[in-house]
Amino acid sequence: MISPAARDALALWLDHQRSLRGAADNTVSAYRGDVAEFLAFLTEHKGAPQGLGALAVVTTSDMRAWMAHMRGQDVGARSLARKLSAVKSFYRWLSEGEGFEPTAVLATRSPKFQRKLPRPLSVDAARQVIDTAELQSLTPWIALRDQAVITLLYGCGLRISEALSLRGADAPLGTSLRITGKGGKERIVPVLPAAVAAVEAYARSCPLPIEADGPLFLGARGGALAPRAIQGTMARVRAQLGLPASATPHAMRHSFATHLLNAGGDLRSIQELLGHASLSTTQAYTGVDTARLMEVYARAHPRA
Structure with a gap:
């Protein structure tokens, strides 16, 4: 009481x-x-x-x-x-x-526990996942739908909930998207031409009406696509490519961040793209190691 x-x-x-x-x-x-x-x-x-x-x-x-x-x-x-x-x-x-x-x-100390760091895929594995996603359904528009969603996860760093919250009015995609993430925090993310093309291919092939005020990604019987459908596709892709269990839809978002960092992106910019409130969360997402941080420090610090 x-x-x-x-x-x-x-x-x-x-x-x-x-x-x-x-x-x-x-x-x-x-x-x-x-x-x-x-x-x-x-x-x-x-x-x-x-x-x-x-x-x-x-x-x-x-x-x-x-x-x-x-x-x-x-x-x-x-x-x-x-x-x-x-x-x-x-x-x-x-x-x-x-x-x-x-x-x-x-002043009460928090109990210690081992944080499970995300495991990003390699660049080649991420590309293979996207290519293989289209092969997981015998229904062409569903195959294109799943490929489009997974392309958005990797190409824009979206959470699966964010990708599935897109509305019909968002298509065709432009060069950027306004995303509302956790806690209602808004961010602008750039959209790669490959993601634009993937969503366009899905929308053209979808036999169901995509309403402007309804979900962009539809389930097989209409209505909003459920996350478990994409999770199931990823499970089949994992099995086909021999990837570990950590290769989930969320791993595509991790991979987006890590590959950007490895290509020369800075953590602060990646933090904004991911919509993280804390830089430490971004650091965990990117799988960044101490050597990489020291390299960035030595190159960027004005007194280095």
């Missing part, structure tokens, strides 16, 4: 995340669950619902007890780190409004 004051504070914070910070619905839902779970633990730990005054005096011992409780529930290190991040964010906001020092919460 959570005190009414704590529940109201949580609702206000979530509204702040949604309206002022542009958090996506899925993110807000995850925040709600994580922080509500923490507040419910405090109620059980302290023996009574905790009002705002009690939340202001949470101790290091309380935080350790919560972390231990989570581990006892078989919550993994990665998930616990995410929950702690949500709690810290809530406490930063709450402490500003209530005028207390949230040191005990903010």
Whole structure:
């Protein structure tokens, strides 16, 4: 059970995340669950619902007890780190409004875990994936559709959700696309002639009406194309080319970033193209190694 004051504070914070910070619905839902779970633990730990005054005096011992409780529930290190991040964010906001020092919460160390770095494909493998995608369906327009989507993932660095959110009015594609990514963040991405041609070939062959205000990429029976259809195509491509399980639709986006960097692109520009809020995320996407970073540093730093 959570005190009414704590529940109201949580609702206000979530509204702040949604309206002022542009958090996506899925993110807000995850925040709600994580922080509500923490507040419910405090109620059980302290023996009574905790009002705002009690939340202001949470101790290091309380935080350790919560972390231990989570581990006892078989919550993994990665998930616990995410929950702690949500709690810290809530406490930063709450402490500003209530005028207390949230040191005990903010000083709590996140559990260590091994980050799974994405594995980009080689340039040749990425090209083979696009060429082979067209061979995975006996229905010509579906084959062209899947090839067009995968070309957009690699050629523009789109997330699969972004590619499938394109509308009929977006076709024919121009030299750039305005994409709305995570958290409602907009970015402009250039479109290669190969991607323009692939989408045009699909649109010409599609026997179903592509409405201006409807989805550009349609399923076999009409309606919006589901991500699992492209995931299935990639699975068949992997099997045909002997690629590892890491060769997913998202790996095409990773490959876009890595190949741009290797061709001389800079991380900041690639960050903008991918729509990342953090440069460290872009660095992970590109699979950049220390030697490459030092090379860029030595060439670009004015005092190098």
